[in-house]
Amino acid sequence: MASTREIRRRIRSVKNTAQITKAMQMVAASKMRRAQLRALEGRPYHKLLEEIAQSLVPQAGQLRHPLLNPRPVRRRAVLVIATDKGLCGSLNTNLFRELFRRHGNDRVYVSVGRKARSFLASLPNSTGATLLAADFELRDNLTFRESKRISRFLLDKFSSGEIDAIEIAHSHFVNALVQTTEIRPLIPLAPESLSQGQPAAAAPEVPDNFEPSPEELLDALLPFFVDWNIYQAILDSLASEHSARMIAMKNATENAKQLVGDLTLEYNRARQEGITREILEIATAQIALE
Amino acid sequence: MSQLQVHIVTPEGVRFAQDADMVTLPGVEGEMGVFPNHEPLITRIVPGELVLQTGEERKVLAVGEGFARISAERVVLLSDMALYEEEIEEAKVAEAVERAQQALRQKELGEEEQAATAALLARSLAQLKVKRRHRPA
Numbered sequence: 001m002a003s004t005r006e007i008r009r010r011i012r013s014v015k016n017t018a019q020i021t022k023a024m025q026m027v028a029a030s031k032m033r034r035a036q037l038r039a040l041e042g043r044p045y046h047k048l049l050e051e052i053a054q055s056l057v058p059q060a061g062q063l064r065h066p067l068l069n070p071r072p073v074r075r076r077a078v079l080v081i082a083t084d085k086g087l088c089g090s091l092n093t094n095l096f097r098e099l100f101r102r103h104g105n106d107r108v109y110v111s112v113g114r115k116a117r118s119f120l121a122s123l124p125n126s127t128g129a130t131l132l133a134a135d136f137e138l139r140d141n142l143t144f145r146e147s148k149r150i151s152r153f154l155l156d157k158f159s160s161g162e163i164d165a166i167e168i169a170h171s172h173f174v175n176a177l178v179q180t181t182e183i184r185p186l187i188p189l190a191p192e193s194l195s196q197g198q199p200a201a202a203a204p205e206v207p208d209n210f211e212p213s214p215e216e217l218l219d220a221l222l223p224f225f226v227d228w229n230i231y232q233a234i235l236d237s238l239a240s241e242h243s244a245r246m247i248a249m250k251n252a253t254e255n256a257k258q259l260v261g262d263l264t265l266e267y268n269r270a271r272q273e274g275i276t277r278e279i280l281e282i283a284t285a286q287i288a289l290e
Numbered sequence: 291m292s293q294l295q296v297h298i299v300t301p302e303g304v305r306f307a308q309d310a311d312m313v314t315l316p317g318v319e320g321e322m323g324v325f326p327n328h329e330p331l332i333t334r335i336v337p338g339e340l341v342l343q344t345g346e347e348r349k350v351l352a353v354g355e356g357f358a359r360i361s362a363e364r365v366v367l368l369s370d371m372a373l374y375e376e377e378i379e380e381a382k383v384a385e386a387v388e389r390a391q392q393a394l395r396q397k398e399l400g401e402e403e404q405a406a407t408a409a410l411l412a413r414s415l416a417q418l419k420v421k422r423r424h425r426p427a
Binding site: 041042044045048049051052055056144145209210211212216217220221 | 297299300301302303304317318319329330331332333334357359366368402406
């Protein structure tokens, strides 16, 4: 049985840990509220933008816009949005596992967040060329303009022919307890990239008119659609990160409290034992003296 | 009489989702009035004023850049801004216009920054336009 002093030391250290995880939980909770709000209030906008873009897909053949029409894929870029910091449960691990499963030689990666960068650097690489085409920073209050730099980079590569398709991988925020991994094609816009497994909506009954010309409208709409998709994915990812971290820290705090309880019990037992022994010794000594 | 279902959505959420008799919106090729049974159309919109007419009631909003999808019974408008007339703070906006104009005149701005400032200016001017025109006499 450990000495009482030893147990007391352990209780103190566990209590300190609990204090830290509790503080981290509070910080994550307040960040989570903000991130959630940002992610959720953008959803209707995102959904409608997607609807509009989707209504263009059936007419892709006529419209002949490079972002609408698939071409043979030699090289596929994957934008990976993870977190900057760890201690957020299995969020990154889930994402990376899925990416690892799909990893192939035709892929290059663009990372957002430090964890994504270090994971991608560790991927098996048979070609010798670097897999990581670029990495971008992640900030809590990332603005649309900053996220646009990422999409511009990807679109430039796409139009210069260096890459032929763009996928996006991120954590999808469902609620504070549930986050799912989402990996979906972004460009070229194809029916499956938009409807995400749901049956495609009924084709518009009449071909739409465009104002200004279809080319000009698509030139404005499609890059914006990509910009916005990436921005929304980052917001989603941030909301997921803070939620996952809050839950992870909450569990850690609860575990620590449980441990303190167990240790306290053990400590009291040891203390009681010590006292009993002392009384016994005093009594014995007294009897011996008489 | 049939009505149009109008949805106005911004990144901050759904700003308006109701029926209206007529919508006037600032398209790239000029203002357009939309009645029910309009021909399907997708258009870009530019910063300006949007008017919703429902019976006798008239609502005016300042909208920013975006897109609108019009079909026979639905108008869906996506914009980076949608402010009701009464939400616009004239003094603040006037100040923003002033600052943006100055920045555009004086400073050497990068291409991206230039575009952002110009967009901000256009949004602010649209707000002022809405506010000043409809000020109660």
